[in-house]
Amino acid sequence: MVTPVIELSRIEKEYPGVKPLDKVDFAVRPGEIHALLGENGAGKSTLIRVMGGAIKPNGGNMTYLGKPVSWQSPKQARAAGIHVIHQELALFPELSVAENILVDAQPRNGLGLISGR
Incomplete structure (x- = not known):
């Protein structure tokens, strides 16, 4: 098993x-x-x-x-x-699904800004 x-x-x-x-x-x-x-x-x-x-x-x-x-x-x-994804339907409606899932762990660039890549 x-x-x-x-x-x-x-x-x-x-x-x-x-x-x-x-x-x-x-x-x-x-x-x-x-x-x-x-x-x-x-x-x-x-x-x-x-x-x-x-x-x-x-x-x-x-x-x-x-x-x-x-x-x-x-x-x-x-x-x-x-990772726990809670059932709230729209945490941040302006963000994509991926961005909502990673809301507390957004990939950052060298300046500390959220990386769009």
């Missing part, structure tokens, strides 16, 4: 009065595409935020490229190659 790119096992996240993630297992192998479906409050966004380093789980383990990880921030996850 192919090693998952990212694998979450027995992930738990609890807030006062609600537990959106209760021992969730999730893995993505090279070339796979997944859809997270569920009702409001089912924990979809919470799971994505755990994978992207925006929130810390209360329990469970995560591996990335076969190595245990515990992101300290979204910036750390992005540096490793995990």
Whole structure:
């Protein structure tokens, strides 16, 4: 079996009065595409935020490229190659899709200006 790119096992996240993630297992192998479906409050966004380093789980383990990880921030996850694209339809309507995806990591030229190339 192919090693998952990212694998979450027995992930738990609890807030006062609600537990959106209760021992969730999730893995993505090279070339796979997944859809997270569920009702409001089912924990979809919470799971994505755990994978992207925006929130810390209360329990469970995560591996990335076969190595245990515990992101300290979204910036750390992005540096490793995990990018979360949220479902907002038009973050910046004047920008292209690529520019919206790279909004916090625009390629820069020698002067520090955004490179159009």
